[in-house]
Amino acid sequence: MLWAFPPSPTPAAMPNEVIKPARVWPFLLWLAAFYTVWLVLVSTGGRWEVVKEHWPIALAMGFGSYVAGSTPMGGGTVGFPVLVLLFDFPSSLGRNFALAIQSIGMVSATIYLLSARRPLDWGVLWPALRGMIVGVPLGAAVVAPALPDLWVKLAFAVIWASFGVMHLVKMRAIVAAKSDPDLPKPYERPVGYAVGLLGGVAAAVTGVGIDMILYAVLVLLYRSDLKTAVPTSVVIMAAASLLGIVTNAALAQLMPSRYAIDPEVFANWLAAAPIVALGAPIGALVVNLLPRTPTLVIVSLLCVGQYAWTVIDQRVTGAPLVISFVAVLAIEAVFRKLYLWGGSWSAAAPS
Template structure:
């Protein structure tokens, strides 16, 4: 990296300085050293989780959620809130790095998705999440990421070879982004992740976007949604502590993992531009499928619940296939009586780093 490139990274350096000063102040002021030592396991797990968060379209909660709720047998609500809390540091850190390094971002889709998330996340956290049984929170997480893993295994070669981005649906950015943000915000209000996967899938399947565009865009939307989500959940827990309960373990786990993810996520964002994405995406896709099996076995899911979970995986993959076909076939637009763009619409990307 040249001296000129390094000089552009001062916002990232400033962010790290501010964060570590605040984190150290919290630890010293609250005498939290023993708590950090007691929660070293989640910090270790998030070393991997933060790398995954920065180098793939999956938030750190993708690792944090199953570790807490499947390995440590914690409730799904704790996994969700921890995922949002830790991503509010890790994904924000990766996002600041991405913006400072001027990685390409699809702002045309991202801006309306952020607006949708600003509506969907608080809405889901307030009126949906409290009423969803813990098992269904776990199954929702398992279904979403299993579907994502299967999609990647099927389309991996094509995804990693794609360059640039299609303008076929560019006139519909506002409505597509708003729908993705609203839907993804509600999903994230249940599981702590999901909106990053939805915007990524939309970009790579419908817009045929290069992974160099799709992954940074997914990181930024997850960072934004995580901050909105954990902020809103803390507000709700203060407003009505008995109904919108937030386990104190969320803060204890966050305190142990935050200093790890603050560096781990941007490290993943850096490394992914230096090595092939194929091995990382292949390994993570397999883990997504395995965690589905793990959830089904550990929770003893049988009968109608098992059938519904498998049907949901098939349905989500059916949606992915529809997105792919819409991105591939101009006649589909004509069949739906939609206007087909004929001229290129300039993209609002950050300048890519040389």
Template sequence: MGFLRFGSWPRMWPFWLWLTIFYSAWLTLVLVGGHVSTVLHHWPIALTMSVGSYVAGSTPMGGGTVAFPVLVLLFDFPGALGRNFGLAIQSIGMTSATIYILSSGRSVDWGLLRPALVGALIGTPLGAAWVAPWVPDLWVKLIFGVIWASFGILHLVKLRELVSAHQSSRQWHRLDLWIGLAIGVTGGIASSITGVGIDMMIYATLVLLYRTDLKVAIPTSVILMAFTSVVGIASNGLLATFRPEIYHIAPEVFANWLAAAPIVALGAPFGALVVNLISRTPTLVVVSVLCIGQYVWTLVHEHVTGWPLIGALVGVVLFNLLFHGLYTLGKGNALISGNPLELATDELDS
């Protein structure tokens, strides 16, 4: 089983070529650059990303969703470092998963994805230049916590219905261009602040509003996050070159990336493979609980009180109101159209 089921070998040649090029380049960089000790010294983050990369490939969450709380909350690094590392490591892991997804012919919602990619190309650099540098470190952590706690609550409440959807609503596809652009621009700005977020936005739209099968929604979110990560880390690197006093990238980002990159290059596509072979429910439940846990951990660890605490609590409420609005619109359309699959799901939930 395993990698032997990566699809037709002739069709998978872009994926194998990518792995060959990446590991050759990484090995050359480590050996010629004298970074062996750096890789060995940073083994904890490599171990962490073995889990993070699986999550990145098998759920609508980037590997930065695991890396950010570990670096920022466990190792006490600043939020900007967690963001930049998340973007850098996702540029390898989720790009690897993307090449696997495209090579293996997985179903992707291109109608919504294409305009979202354009929006991300606009929103991510704008957010990196004009928004992210001015967001206080505490608020970077809180925004991250709010986004993924809301994701966790969404799945714990609606999980059975989400995993039961098998058909996409045609009504909303008429608005693909505008919905996709909105997701891309706003999600790109959010990702420029925390390193993640745009993947959750397109995923929530697909599963709640469009009622899309998770086997389509998850690969779509992976591709969008991979693209946004490449644009994000490239934007940050370019900005740091010209204005290092404002857009500084800490050396620890490169050191951690060097140790974790060879892990995520295989871990993320492995997650993309596994999601089609086993039930998605256990993985999503565990990840959702962890998302809520890191939110609580952030509030306690950072001793959040006063207005920041109120903002963090209100943020979760607002996100879930948005999710509920998307869900209501999607459910209403299912009832009007009489989609038998979605009506059957509604009867099971009643």
């Protein structure tokens, strides 16, 4: 049954998840450095009023950062629709904010995960990182500026609606999967490169996406344990966010008329950054102590709901509505194919 939650291990059953203080000093050093820089930026520039004025995005990113650390979804998944649909900013601002805020939240979560020595699937992650180095600049320079504002919003909505439906359909199998991340996987290098290239373009266009694509490949194709798949997706999103915002800033310097970054990106970043620097790591910590299924169900329903919100808010009708709906179905068909391939590979693997 779809809604039958499988049992999750209790904290007592996971002694290896307890983090020793000596392991987290890089994370504590990072937090000290970040908050020092943030305080200097706010104090020396007289920007306290800016922070106060943008409290709504800080409040929204409190939830968004928890989602970023506890699920395979970047904080931009919350930041983008709040800024673009609720506050009516252009999609380019939502994208740049997503990349900028994830460069703090997802990087903070990554430093925590590495300090805590959480398992990562390096066999797929390394080639995905190399593919991303090509995909993100390609998407930022060529694809993103060529797409109309509505199509960027729809691309974001389609990606996350597909993600939500995938979880609601395959929740039990995804949560129950167990695998050793160190074991070689069929075609992991070409698959990783493809994920990095395609996901890098998606991240450059919408501010998110590469994490979902990598996560879907890990849980559907390779039947990865969520304790490996989620941290691995966090790391790839952190790297893509850093590369994306740096690329966009460089393009804005070279051709401001085509790649300009709205000043509101920095204003919203100032307000939300101190929240996400702690929120994402807290999400990564707490999720290991709680059942994953309820969190994934709630987030998946929100993903589907934001698609409906986008369609209604933007008054999407006619061909764009049909194309977006068909795109969701097409992505679901790809997910189903990945799952079937994964099943045949698992059956053929030596026991």
